[in-house]
Amino acid sequence: MDTLYTLCRSADNRHAPPLSKEACAEIILCKRSFFADEAGRNPLVAEIQAEGRIRAHEMERFDRAGFGAGPATFFRTHELLRWTRSADVPLLIGEREYPHAEVARMFSRCIPNAKLQHIPWFSLARYSTSLALAWGGTALVAHLFARENGAGMLFDRLVLSRLGVAATAVAVITSALKANRDPRHAAPWNSAMYLDINAALLRRNSDALALARKEFIAQQRPFKKPAFYYALAREVERSGYEAELRARAAQTSSSA
Numbered sequence: 001m002d003t004l005y006t007l008c009r010s011a012d013n014r015h016a017p018p019l020s021k022e023a024c025a026e027i028i029l030c031k032r033s034f035f036a037d038e039a040g041r042n043p044l045v046a047e048i049q050a051e052g053r054i055r056a057h058e059m060e061r062f063d064r065a066g067f068g069a070g071p072a073t074f075f076r077t078h079e080l081l082r083w084t085r086s087a088d089v090p091l092l093i094g095e096r097e098y099p100h101a102e103v104a105r106m107f108s109r110c111i112p113n114a115k116l117q118h119i120p121w122f123s124l125a126r127y128s129t130s131l132a133l134a135w136g137g138t139a140l141v142a143h144l145f146a147r148e149n150g151a152g153m154l155f156d157r158l159v160l161s162r163l164g165v166a167a168t169a170v171a172v173i174t175s176a177l178k179a180n181r182d183p184r185h186a187a188p189w190n191s192a193m194y195l196d197i198n199a200a201l202l203r204r205n206s207d208a209l210a211l212a213r214k215e216f217i218a219q220q221r222p223f224k225k226p227a228f229y230y231a232l233a234r235e236v237e238r239s240g241y242e243a244e245l246r247a248r249a250a251q252t253s254s255s256a
Contacts, residue, residue, distance in 0.1 A: 024210035134167035
């Protein structure tokens with residue numbers, strides 16, 4: 001299934017900057033259509049477009065940074081789903097309460113690779129990818145050591161046992177704390193910010209909507225910190241990030 005993110009990105013990819021007036025008009029028309037179509041079938045997108053609210057009961061339990069208070073956005077939804085994933089608590093979109101799994105499904109229609117559904121701690125599905133990588137990497141290293149030492153064995157038993165235990169422990173701990181996401185896709189924080197900027201400009205009826213491209217939006221690589229994205233999210237809520245997009249588009253045009 002094409003997500004709202006991938007559809008909007010496909011509109012961007014039809015034309016490379018600098019953009020002509022005709023190209024801008026086509027991109028804006030496509031993005032408006034994509035958002036309207038998804039809002040018609042997805043209550044989360046409809047609430048975001050209406051600048052409504054999304055929240056959880058007793059949100060102060062989860063929101064230590066105070067970011068949860070604010071209008072419904074894709075990024076705020078991501079954070080609410082992330083904070084409440086382990087507790088599996090329902091969320092309120094507008095005045096209606098939805099189960100956590102249902103909101104995660106709505107969000108996954110918009111943002112690929114989020115992996116925010118509740119998974120029980122004892123479920124092997126939570127650890128399968130990390131354990132497979134850990135054991136596969138251990139086997140490869142043990143095999144290379146055995147070949148290097150000329151021991152005549154397929155695997156070095158000492159490396160296999162010690163590295164295997166360490167790798168398994170790391171895999172279990174990291175999987176318990178973080179979701180296994182596909183590295184081939186964009187990080188969901190960046191995807192959510194991209195859609196929020198598009199949504200903000202769409203509400204403002206701004207022609208900068210055509211400039212809301214992934215390469216024009218600030219992001220952190222490779223490590224991401226909430227403070228960076230919280231500040232960016234609040235800037236988008238205040239201004240729609242319009243001035244920054246126009247500046248980056250002008251810079252691209254001058255260097256072309």
